[in-house]
Amino acid sequence: MxxxxxxxxxxxxxxxxxxxxxxxxxxxxxxxxxxxxxxxxxxxxxxxxxxxxxxxxxxxxxxxxxxxxxxxxxxxxxxxxxxRSPSAYLTARRIERAQWLLRTSDLPITQIARHVGYESLGTFTRTFHRMVGRTPSAHRSLGPPPGVPACVVRSASTPHRGAEPTGESSGRVRGGATSGA
Incomplete structure (x- = not known):
């Protein structure tokens, strides 16, 4: 109007x-x-x-x-x-996503470049190399990313002293005293 x-x-x-x-x-x-x-x-x-x-x-x-x-x-x-500037932040987000896609999918590099917002494969490759230190194909050759180490999984799943109870059947009541015998 x-x-x-x-x-x-x-x-x-x-x-x-x-x-x-x-x-x-x-x-x-x-x-x-x-x-x-x-x-x-x-x-x-x-x-x-x-x-x-x-x-x-x-x-x-x-x-x-x-x-x-x-x-x-x-x-x-x-x-x-x-x-960092807004454009630097956006570029970093795009390259982070591209790194993940390169190592976890079989999509062609051109398709990954378009998926993360680059219309030009040359611009994507140049930016990726400048930020990561290797080409997209070299990054893909690293294979899938490693899983979470077993020690981290154990640490996250092990109850810690002084931590809040996660369920009602934890046997703890307010003040740290245990219920029952």
Whole structure:
């Protein structure tokens, strides 16, 4: 919907409502915001959005629109909160997912590249090599990732002293006393 709006200087221009403007530009889905929501919370919502849709066509503008911030302010806040720029974070997520797919599936490398958001196999290979230190085919040749070591499984499944009981039949009552004889 177009409406005539007046700027502070008295000039008029055509403006679209937020819903029409986002649809016209082809913006990424917007993270819902609540009145009074902090900037840090909005940036976290966009990070969660990137984690869910890492293969999407994200640029700084669409990320900033999802956070309802200017691109410069969004980048600055994201860098402060997570220690890397939004594009570096997204690239790392894509390469992490590609590493896992290369070692756990038989999909062709080209298909994996597209699955994680790269349209160009050359760009994917160059980025993968720069971040991982080996080519995607060399990474795949490492074979499937190792399982969880037995000592970790044992440690996780062994009850520890002072831990909260996990079930009602644990024989413990409040205060650490045992019930029964």
């Amino acid at each position: 177009r409406a005539r709006t007046r700027t502070r200087r008295g000039l008029t221009h055509d403006a679209r409502s937020d819903a029409d403007g986002a649809a016209a530009v082809g913006a990424a889905p917007s993270a819902p915001t609540r009145p009074g929501e902090s900037t840090a919370r909005r940036v976290l919502r966009v990070k969660d959005l990137l984690d869910r849709d890492f293969a999407g066509r994200w640029d700084l503008g669409s990320m900033a629109r999802a956070a309802h911030l200017s691109p410069t302010h969004f980048r600055r806040c994201f860098l402060r909160a997570f220690g």
